[in-house]
Structure formats: C-alpha cells, structure tokens
Amino acid sequence: MIPFDVLVAICLLYVALLFGVAFLAERRAAMGLGGWLRSPAIYTLSLSVYCTAWTFYGAVGYAARSGLEFVTIYLGPTLVFIGWWWTLRKLVRIGRTQRITSIADLISSRYGKSNALGVVVTLIAVVGTTPYIALQLQSVTLSFAVFAPGGAVPWAIRDLNSSALTVAAGLAVFTILFGTRNLDANERHHGVVTAIAVEAVVKLVALLAVGIFVVWGIGGGVTATLDRIETSPLAGMPIQPGRWIGLTFLSAAAILTLPRMFQVLVVENEDERHLATASWAFPAYLMLMSLFVVPIAVVGLAEMPPGANPDLFVLTLPLAHGQDGLATLAFLGGFSSATSMVIVAAIALSTMVSNHIVMPVFLKLTATGATMSGDVRKIVLRARRVSIGGVLLLGYLYYRLSGGSEALAAIGLISFAGVAQFLPALLGGILWRGATRAGAITGLTLGFAVWAYTLFLPSFGQGGVMGAALLAEGPWGIGWLRPQGLFGMDGLDPLVHAMVFSMGANVLGFVTVSLASFPNPMERLQAAQFVNVFDHSAPGQGWSQGRAEAEDLLLMAQRILGPDEAQGLFQRAAADQGKQGFLPDITPEFLQRLERELAGSVGAATAHAMVSQIVGRSAVSVEDLMKVADETAQMMEYSSQLEAKSEELARTARQLREANEKLTELSVQKDAFLSQISHELRTPMTSIRAFSEILMAGDGMGPGEMRNYSRIIHEESLRLTRLLDDLLDLSVLENGQVSLNAQEVALPDLIDRALAATVGLQGGLAIRRDPAAERVRLMTDGDRLSQVFINLISNAHKYCDASAPELTIRVREGRDGVAVDFVDNGSGIPEKSQAIIFEKFSRLSDHRKAGGAGLGLAICREIMARLGGSIVYLPGQGGAAFRVSLPRARAQAA
Amino acid sequence: MGRAPPFLAREGYRRRRLADMARLLPLVGLALFLMPALDARDGLSAPMLIYLFGAWAGLITVSAILARRLCRSGAMDDSDGPQAEGP
Structure with missing residues (x-):
C-alpha cells in the first residue's frame, strides 16, 4: 500500500494540475483563443458532473445490494438525451435567448419574472442539494480513510471530520477562484468547465481501468466473469418493477432539474449544435461508466472479506491485489467525481442564492434605487462568494449531523426526488402556455412539502427529526397520515411511495391552480416567448x-x-x-x-x-x-397594413403624377391660349389698321372703294367683337360666375328657336326631326340650352361637306335623362381629333372658311357642365354627331 | 409561424422525417429499457446484462447516426453560433 503522505501529495499535485488547467483555459478564453474550449467534446465531458462519487463508488455498492437496479439511474438520462429533439433543444434555446442563469431563473422568468418563485425554487434546490454535497464529502473522506495509516483500522471520527472540513474548504476556495471570476454567467466559466472535462476523463479512465483489471486481471476474461455473475449471490436478484420504472423516471427528471445539470447543460452551453453531439456521446459516457459495475460488485463480493463496505470496492479491490497505481488512479477518479459535482453545484446554487435572495433584499434595503452609489457588481460577486462558502458549510454540517453512516445511494435518490419537484413547473412552463405562476407556486410547495414529509425527514432515521411513534402510527395516531404509508399505502417501497405522492400532489396542484387562475400580462408575455421559442425569434x-x-x-x-x-x-x-x-x-x-x-x-x-x-x-x-x-395574427395584420399602405402610396403617387401632368399640360395650354388669342385679335386688327390707313390717306379714292374698305373694317370689328364676346362668355362660364335662369321649357320650342336663329346660315342644309319624340319638357335655362343647339346647327352648316347636307335631330329619353343627338351626313371628325374638338381655339379646317375663333364647342361644353349635363362627340354615326345629355332631374315628361 | 407550403421539396421532407425519427427514438428506448421490469422474476443474469447493454449500445449508435444526419441536413440551421463538428 502506498503511504498516506504520498497519496496526499499526489492529491495536492492533482489539484494543482486542475488549477493550472482552469487558469490556462480562462486565459485562453480571455485572449479569444478558446477554439477547442468550445468544442462539443468539452461540452459532453462537462455533462459528466451527473456522475458523482455516488456513481463512482456508490453504483458498485448499489449493485451489490440491489442487483441490476443501479442501472436505472443512467437509463433515464439516456432516454432524455436521445430524445433531445423533444425537450433539451427547446430548453437550451430558451436558455440562450432569454439569457437564463439558473433553473430558478428559468422558472421565475417563465412565470412573469416572479421573484417569489425564484426564492421557492432556490430554497428547494438548496435543501435538495445539501445532502448530495454531504454525500460527496463523505465519499472523499471515506476514500482517504482507506489509505489511512493503520490500514484496516478505521479512522477516528475526529479525523474523518477534519478531513471533510479540509476538503470542503479546499473546494470552496477553488470554486470561488474560478466560479466567481466574472459576473455574467452567460460569459460561461471556461476555466471550471475545462477542469471538469479533465476530471471527467480521469474518472472514466479510472473506472474503466479498474473494470478491465477486475474482468481480465481477476475474473479471467469476459466469459469467465459472466459465469461468475451467473453463480454469484447477485444472480437472480429480482427486479422490483415499481422501483425500476420509478427510478428511471426519477433519473430522467433529475437530469433536467438538478441545478448542477442545468448549469452545465443550459447555462454553459456554447452552441446548440453541441447538444446534437452530446445526444449520443453522453449516453455513451454513461454506458461506459456502468459497464463494469456488476462485474466489480460480483468479484468484490466474492473476493473481499464479508462485512467490507461494497461502496468502496472500486478502491479496495485493486488495493487487496497490490495494485497501488491502479488504486491511486481509482482514488483520483473518485476524488474527481466528488469535486466536480461540488464545484458545479456550488456555482449553480450560489448564482441562485445571490440572484434571487441577496439581490432582491439588497434592492429592498437600498430603496432609493440601483442608481445610488456603490458598485453592484462587487456586491453580487461578494454575495456569490459568501453563498458558495455557505453551501459548502451546509453540506459539511449535514454530513456531521447525518453521521456519515448511510449508504450512498439512499441520499442520492432522496435528493433526486427533491429536485424532481421542479419538473412539472419546468416542462409545463416550456410546453404549456396555460401554466401560471400561482399554479407553479402551488405545485412546487405541495410537492416539496409531501417530499419532505414522506422521504426527506424520515431519512434522518427514527428519532432523528420524526419520532418513532410518528413514523409507525402517524401524527396524533392518524394512521392514514403515516409518512411512509399515506392513505394506507404501506405496501409500496418508501421511495416510490414518496415519489408517487409528491409528484401527484405537485402535478395536481400545478394543473388545477393553473386552470383556475388567470395570469397577469407579464406571465402571458413570457409564456408566449418560452413556449413558442422556435417561432418567436x-x-x-x-x-x-x-x-x-x-x-x-x-x-x-x-x-x-x-x-x-x-x-x-x-x-x-x-x-x-x-x-x-x-x-x-x-x-x-x-x-x-x-x-x-x-x-x-x-x-x-x-x-x-x-x-x-x-x-x-x-x-x-x-x-x-x-x-x-397572437404573433400570427399580428404578422398578418402587419403585412396587410403594409400592403394597404403601399397601395395607398402607389395611388397617391399616381394621383400626384397625374396632377403634375395636368399642371404641365395646363401651363402649355395657357401659353398656347395666350399666343392663340393674341393671334386671333391681331388678325382683324391688322386688317382694320391697314384699311383705315388707306382711308386716311383718302385721295383719289372712289366712293365704291371707300364703301368697300369701310365694310371690311366693319366686318373685321364685328368679328373682333364676336371674339371678345365669346372669350368673355367662356371666362364667365369657366369661373362659374354665370347665373342660370332655370324655368320649365318645351324642348321642341328650343329646337325651333335654334333653327330660326340659324335660318340665315342653313343654306342647303336639310333638317330632319321627329316631332313625336321631341315632346319633352325640361326644367333648365332655355336660353343657354338653345345657345348650344344654335352652335351645333351652325357647325353642321359650316362643316358638313356632303353634296346634299342633312342634319338629323334625334331626341331619346333614357332612364337617367334626355339625350339630344345632332347627326349630319358629312365625313365626320377623324378619330385622332375627336379628343380636342372641345378645346379652345381648336379648329380642324381652315379658319377663314369657318369664320370663327374655335371657341364654340368649348363654350358648349362649359354651358352643358353648368346645366348639369354633358356634350360629347358620338362616333360611328355616319357623320359628325354630337350628343347633348340632360339629367333626369331637369327633364320631365311632357 | 409563417404560412409554410403544405408540401415540401424532397430535401425538406427528408429533414422532417429525420426529426420524426429523432422524436420516436426515446419511445423505442423506453420500450427496450422497460423490458427487464416485465421479466422481473428472473432478475439479474448474464443474458439480461448482455441484452441491456446491447440495447443501450444500439440506441446510442442510432442516435449518433441521426444526430449527424440532422446536423448535416441543416435542421439545426435555425440556430445561431459557429459551425461545429462532432468529435
């Protein structure tokens, strides 16, 4: 056996190595060189904090006591990991998007950032984890004791206690050094994680080495070892189906809810892809860890003296066969298992305690607000450091109180059942939008209370916390309230009993209160974000x-x-x-x-x-x-709003463009109008001036000539007057200053009047009328309307180029009003000109021949607009055709 | 969720079925792991150990293949962060 001092030296060296690794990793990460630090391998290895000293030493002891059942502790996590697509992926995504710092943070954040929930979860986590830390201290202490001077002689209790205290203090120092270096938990603890990965390798290698030594070194090969198993006292040890199923469920729940697992799984996660690797690599790690457990247990039971602690077979078997090196490796493996768990658990718990208990209290005390002087970071970090010390101290105290005598597995399972109480609130929170804060608090409190009553408090043993009478007969002698036989269910295994009742009460309370209560807006907001994390990016x-x-x-x-x-x-x-x-x-x-x-x-x-x-x-x-x-509805509404907006914009742009075109056109028209009008005025003026000059010169001019020139001057001035009259008329009409004299008139009278007024012009124009159809009475300004008719008739006279010109006047009564068509039998107006004939000064043929200024139709259009009707060119009638329409309101049947 | 088309191209279809398999795998695992509880009377034996570890190894292998194909098919592409390959 190697001397105890040497072992202590090796142990210290190993710790120094871990310090070095953590330090280097921190430095590399700080320099941004952390390439391999962020690999899926490191992530997977860091998950191995699941395998604590309970696995390393305890699994063999468990197998030696209960056969195959130990394996359920690893089957549950395996199922959760190969089913990562269901929950783990979502959990990690939520953790990353919401910058979650711990499981208490996740639950408190999901349920409306409620600090009350954060406190509840933190307290349960501390109570559930403390025994587990005590367990680690115990296992390290026991393993030291194996190497203690004197060999078989057990250490005195005092020695055990002092070594446990030393280990606890050392762990506290390491955790404080590397766990509270930076404040942002999402910056991740590269140093700690890397050190844990190293420890993961050490414990796997150590356990595999012991296993290989046992199977091939002692057992004599695979077949021989299998034979030994068949003939061992373990063979045929029955499986209890209830415990088998219950423990598989419990371990599956624990992998999600253990604070330390949440820390490495979610908080320290660098990249979601790492999870894909871990989904198979971590189950493989678990499988390798449990591969040699049964052989070691079987061989240990056969080789070691009766009464030897099966929890320490991993250590004592190599020692008994003189394999000091292997034993030292196994010792380091166990040491690694214990320390890595304690470190991560302490970090996770201290984060929870400082964030959910210390900081709120600090904020309350300094009610003036967070803006007051003083560095909050220092306070947070100090709170974390004190919490780490506190957590380890609690673990040590529990170790002292519980006497460190119990089988390792029992404590582990009690702890599992405790933290499994988070499961309904956690899963409900990420899968069910209807889960409320009140429901979560009710479920957690009920589950925790039942767990404490049925499992945790009885675990201190008879007379520990609960008296023997209470355990045997129930409180005040009420039998159906006995802690380990609620409602008379004494047939169940105590653990399964506690699990069924605590989880049952938890789920029932959680669901019922959730359904009955109404969440506040913040809860609903967070619920939507958590449950739909893949949609709500x-x-x-x-x-x-x-x-x-x-x-x-x-x-x-x-x-x-x-x-x-x-x-x-x-x-x-x-x-x-x-x-x-x-x-x-x-x-x-x-x-x-x-x-x-x-x-x-x-x-x-x-x-x-x-x-x-x-x-x-x-x-x-x-x-x-x-x-x-309702993001979907919102998105749809938003996009339809956008669509409407862009349509509106397009419409406005179109309108603007049209208005602009119109303005440009109007400006051009105005220029054209001005030049036209000056031209029109200038032509008669020129001839008036010329002939008046001739007349003024006057000599040698016959009376005939003089009369002729005067006549021309007179005609030209008449033309000028007519033009000015028209212009005046048009401007009055366009400006809307005209006053209409509406009265009841008969349409035939108007047409008669128009024909009479134009009789001098008609010449050879034949008029065709249908007197029967004309019998319509109108409520309109007769003078203005006949002005329109006169214009149309004189146009027909002037422009109709047929050899036997003819004008047909048709009157048609429609639903909306009366239409009067003036159709001649000439060649009509070419299509391209139809659009401009109503414009001012538009004349299609030579203006001399027409003798007008081209304002007639423009005036007609303005008049008809004033009268509420219209005048349009009617194509396809075999000649020039105009339709004058009058609205029904002003047209009444005669 | 956006309005996804009802039918996907071949690649997308494969990816969905891969995800389905990933979801189904733990149920298969559960069935395999609960077997020993059905055969509770016999308890621990060498064949039982071999069965259990065999099933375990099989699950891990299938899970590894699935995880790799899921990553390669880009089903994880909605996640941010740098590309990383398994060890």
Whole structure:
C-alpha cells in the first residue's frame, strides 16, 4: 500500500494540475483563443458532473445490494438525451435567448419574472442539494480513510471530520477562484468547465481501468466473469418493477432539474449544435461508466472479506491485489467525481442564492434605487462568494449531523426526488402556455412539502427529526397520515411511495391552480416567448414607451456590467438608432435589450426589478400583450397594413403624377391660349389698321372703294367683337360666375328657336326631326340650352361637306335623362381629333372658311357642365354627331 | 409561424422525417429499457446484462447516426453560433 503522505501529495499535485488547467483555459478564453474550449467534446465531458462519487463508488455498492437496479439511474438520462429533439433543444434555446442563469431563473422568468418563485425554487434546490454535497464529502473522506495509516483500522471520527472540513474548504476556495471570476454567467466559466472535462476523463479512465483489471486481471476474461455473475449471490436478484420504472423516471427528471445539470447543460452551453453531439456521446459516457459495475460488485463480493463496505470496492479491490497505481488512479477518479459535482453545484446554487435572495433584499434595503452609489457588481460577486462558502458549510454540517453512516445511494435518490419537484413547473412552463405562476407556486410547495414529509425527514432515521411513534402510527395516531404509508399505502417501497405522492400532489396542484387562475400580462408575455421559442425569434416587448433617463440607466448598467461593457452596449444601441454618443433613445426595444443583458448577470427577476425601479413601472400594456399574444395574427395584420399602405402610396403617387401632368399640360395650354388669342385679335386688327390707313390717306379714292374698305373694317370689328364676346362668355362660364335662369321649357320650342336663329346660315342644309319624340319638357335655362343647339346647327352648316347636307335631330329619353343627338351626313371628325374638338381655339379646317375663333364647342361644353349635363362627340354615326345629355332631374315628361 | 407550403421539396421532407425519427427514438428506448421490469422474476443474469447493454449500445449508435444526419441536413440551421463538428 502506498503511504498516506504520498497519496496526499499526489492529491495536492492533482489539484494543482486542475488549477493550472482552469487558469490556462480562462486565459485562453480571455485572449479569444478558446477554439477547442468550445468544442462539443468539452461540452459532453462537462455533462459528466451527473456522475458523482455516488456513481463512482456508490453504483458498485448499489449493485451489490440491489442487483441490476443501479442501472436505472443512467437509463433515464439516456432516454432524455436521445430524445433531445423533444425537450433539451427547446430548453437550451430558451436558455440562450432569454439569457437564463439558473433553473430558478428559468422558472421565475417563465412565470412573469416572479421573484417569489425564484426564492421557492432556490430554497428547494438548496435543501435538495445539501445532502448530495454531504454525500460527496463523505465519499472523499471515506476514500482517504482507506489509505489511512493503520490500514484496516478505521479512522477516528475526529479525523474523518477534519478531513471533510479540509476538503470542503479546499473546494470552496477553488470554486470561488474560478466560479466567481466574472459576473455574467452567460460569459460561461471556461476555466471550471475545462477542469471538469479533465476530471471527467480521469474518472472514466479510472473506472474503466479498474473494470478491465477486475474482468481480465481477476475474473479471467469476459466469459469467465459472466459465469461468475451467473453463480454469484447477485444472480437472480429480482427486479422490483415499481422501483425500476420509478427510478428511471426519477433519473430522467433529475437530469433536467438538478441545478448542477442545468448549469452545465443550459447555462454553459456554447452552441446548440453541441447538444446534437452530446445526444449520443453522453449516453455513451454513461454506458461506459456502468459497464463494469456488476462485474466489480460480483468479484468484490466474492473476493473481499464479508462485512467490507461494497461502496468502496472500486478502491479496495485493486488495493487487496497490490495494485497501488491502479488504486491511486481509482482514488483520483473518485476524488474527481466528488469535486466536480461540488464545484458545479456550488456555482449553480450560489448564482441562485445571490440572484434571487441577496439581490432582491439588497434592492429592498437600498430603496432609493440601483442608481445610488456603490458598485453592484462587487456586491453580487461578494454575495456569490459568501453563498458558495455557505453551501459548502451546509453540506459539511449535514454530513456531521447525518453521521456519515448511510449508504450512498439512499441520499442520492432522496435528493433526486427533491429536485424532481421542479419538473412539472419546468416542462409545463416550456410546453404549456396555460401554466401560471400561482399554479407553479402551488405545485412546487405541495410537492416539496409531501417530499419532505414522506422521504426527506424520515431519512434522518427514527428519532432523528420524526419520532418513532410518528413514523409507525402517524401524527396524533392518524394512521392514514403515516409518512411512509399515506392513505394506507404501506405496501409500496418508501421511495416510490414518496415519489408517487409528491409528484401527484405537485402535478395536481400545478394543473388545477393553473386552470383556475388567470395570469397577469407579464406571465402571458413570457409564456408566449418560452413556449413558442422556435417561432418567436424576435424578442417580445416587455416595456411600453419608457420615460427613463438614459443617463440613469447607463449609471446602473455600469454598476452591474462594468463600465466598459455597459458603455459599449449603450454605444452600440445608440449607433443602431443612428445616433452618436453613449445615450440612445429609451425605446421599448432598448429597454428589452438592456434588461436581457442585465439578466445574464443577476437573473431575470432582479434585472426586471432594477430596470423598473428606474423606468418607474414594470407594466406591460395590454396592447403590447395583444401584439405578442397572437404573433400570427399580428404578422398578418402587419403585412396587410403594409400592403394597404403601399397601395395607398402607389395611388397617391399616381394621383400626384397625374396632377403634375395636368399642371404641365395646363401651363402649355395657357401659353398656347395666350399666343392663340393674341393671334386671333391681331388678325382683324391688322386688317382694320391697314384699311383705315388707306382711308386716311383718302385721295383719289372712289366712293365704291371707300364703301368697300369701310365694310371690311366693319366686318373685321364685328368679328373682333364676336371674339371678345365669346372669350368673355367662356371666362364667365369657366369661373362659374354665370347665373342660370332655370324655368320649365318645351324642348321642341328650343329646337325651333335654334333653327330660326340659324335660318340665315342653313343654306342647303336639310333638317330632319321627329316631332313625336321631341315632346319633352325640361326644367333648365332655355336660353343657354338653345345657345348650344344654335352652335351645333351652325357647325353642321359650316362643316358638313356632303353634296346634299342633312342634319338629323334625334331626341331619346333614357332612364337617367334626355339625350339630344345632332347627326349630319358629312365625313365626320377623324378619330385622332375627336379628343380636342372641345378645346379652345381648336379648329380642324381652315379658319377663314369657318369664320370663327374655335371657341364654340368649348363654350358648349362649359354651358352643358353648368346645366348639369354633358356634350360629347358620338362616333360611328355616319357623320359628325354630337350628343347633348340632360339629367333626369331637369327633364320631365311632357 | 409563417404560412409554410403544405408540401415540401424532397430535401425538406427528408429533414422532417429525420426529426420524426429523432422524436420516436426515446419511445423505442423506453420500450427496450422497460423490458427487464416485465421479466422481473428472473432478475439479474448474464443474458439480461448482455441484452441491456446491447440495447443501450444500439440506441446510442442510432442516435449518433441521426444526430449527424440532422446536423448535416441543416435542421439545426435555425440556430445561431459557429459551425461545429462532432468529435
């Protein structure tokens, strides 16, 4: 046997090596060189904190006592991991997007950032984990005792206690050094994780080495060992189906809910892809860890003297065969198992305690707000360090109290059943939007109470906490309330009994209260984000428009994140908003982002509380909630709004373009009008001036000539007057200044009047009328209307180019009004000109021949518009055709 | 969730079926692991050990193949973070 001092030296060397590894890893990570530190292999190995000293030593003891049952502790996690696509993936995604720092943070954050829940979960976690830490201390101490001077002579209790204290203190120092170096838990503890990965390799190699030595060195090969198993006292040891199923379930729950597992699985996760590797690599690790357990147990039972502690076979078997090196390796393996578990558990618990108990209390005490002076980071870190010390101290005290005598497996299972109480709140939280805070608190409290009553307190033994009478006969002699036989179910195994009742009460309370209660807006917001984490990639709005001062927020963020990081965060946010400097606008998005960053350091509930202290209210408005509550509807609404908006924009643009075109056109028209009008005025003026000059010169001019010239001057001035009259008429009409003299008139009279007025012009134009159809009485301005008719008739006279010109006047009564068509038998108006004939000064043929200024139809159009009707060119009638329409309101049947 | 088309291209279809297999695997595992409880009377024996570890190893192998194919098919692509290959 190797001397005890040498063993201690090796142990210290090993610890120094771990320190070195952790230190180097931290340094590499800080320098950004952490390539292999972030590999799936490290992640998978770090998950091995599941395999504690309970696995390393205890599994063999468990197998020696209960046969195959030990394997259920590894089957449950295997199922959870190969089923990673169901829950683990979602859990890790939620952990990353919400910057979750612990399982208490996850549950508190899911249920509306409720700190009450955070406290409940933290307390249960501490109570559930303390025995487990005690177990690790015990196993390390026992393994030291094996090597103690004197060999077979057991250590005195005092020695055991002092070594347990030393181990606890050493672990506290290591954890504080590497676990509280940085505050942001999401920056991850590279040093610790790497050291744990090294320990994972050591314990696997050690157990495999012992196993190989036992099978091939002692057992004589695989077949021989299998034969030994068949003939051993373990062979045929029956399986209890209840315990088998129950323990598989319990271990599956524990892998999700153990605080230390949550820490390495979710919080320390670097990349979701690592989970894909771990999904098979971690079950493989578990399988290798349990592969040689039965052979070691069987060989140990056969080889070791009766009464030897089967929990220590891993250590004592090699020692008994003089394999000092192997025994030392096994010792280091066990030491690694225990220390890695304690370190991670202490980090996880201290994070929970500082974020959910110390920080809220601190915030309450300094009610003036987080902006007051003092570095919050220091306080958080100090809280964590004290918590780590406290957790280890609790473990040590439990070890002292429980006397360190129980079988290892029992404590482990009690702890598992305790933390399994998180399962309904956890799974319900990520899978069911209807789960509420009240439900979660009820379920957790009920489950925890039943667990404590039926399993935890009785585990201290008769007379420990519960008296023998209480255990045997129930409180006040009420038999059906006996801790280990609720409702008379004494036939069950105590563990299965406790599990069924605690989980039953938990689930029942959780579901019933969830269904009956109504969640507050924050809960519903968080529920949507957690349950639909794969859909809601964008963070939901937790803040309505803030009224906070950016400077106050920066002040607070600096205290928690440190000046550099906080300033960087604010600067980036400002840059994203297109601003310069360090103070972004306080938008809801920014508040959300800031809160999430803070949550990575102090947990969601505390971060929320701190931000709301400054912003002044922690409200989610109903509008915000409605927006998030139905993302699909919102997206659809949004996109349809966008569509409508863009359509509206397009419409406006089109209208603008049209208006612009019209304006341009009008301006061109105005120019054309001006030049036209000056031209039209100038032509008669020129001839008037010329002939008046001739007349003035006057000599040698005959009276005939003089009369002729005067006549021309007279005609030209008449033309000028007519033109000016028309222009005046048009401008009066266009400006709407005309006063209409509406009266009842008979249409035939109007047509008669028009024909009579144009009789001098008609010449050879034959008029065709249908007097029967014309018998319509109208309520309109007869003078104006006949002006239109006169214009049309004279046009027909002027422009109809048929050899026997003919004008047909048709009157048609329609549903909407009366239409009067003037159709001649000429060649009509070419299609391209039809659009411009109603414009001013538009004349299709030579204007001399027409003798007008081209204002007639323009005036007609204006008159008809005033009368509420219209005049249009009617194509396809075999000649020029115009339709004058009058609305029904002004047309009445005669 | 966006309005996904009702039918997927071959690649997308494969990916969905791979995910289905990943979901189904733990149920298969559960059935395999509960077998010993059905045969409780016989208890621990060498064949039972061989069966249990054989089933375990088989599950791990299938899970490893599935995980690799899921990663390669891009089913994890909705996750951020750097690319990483298994060891």
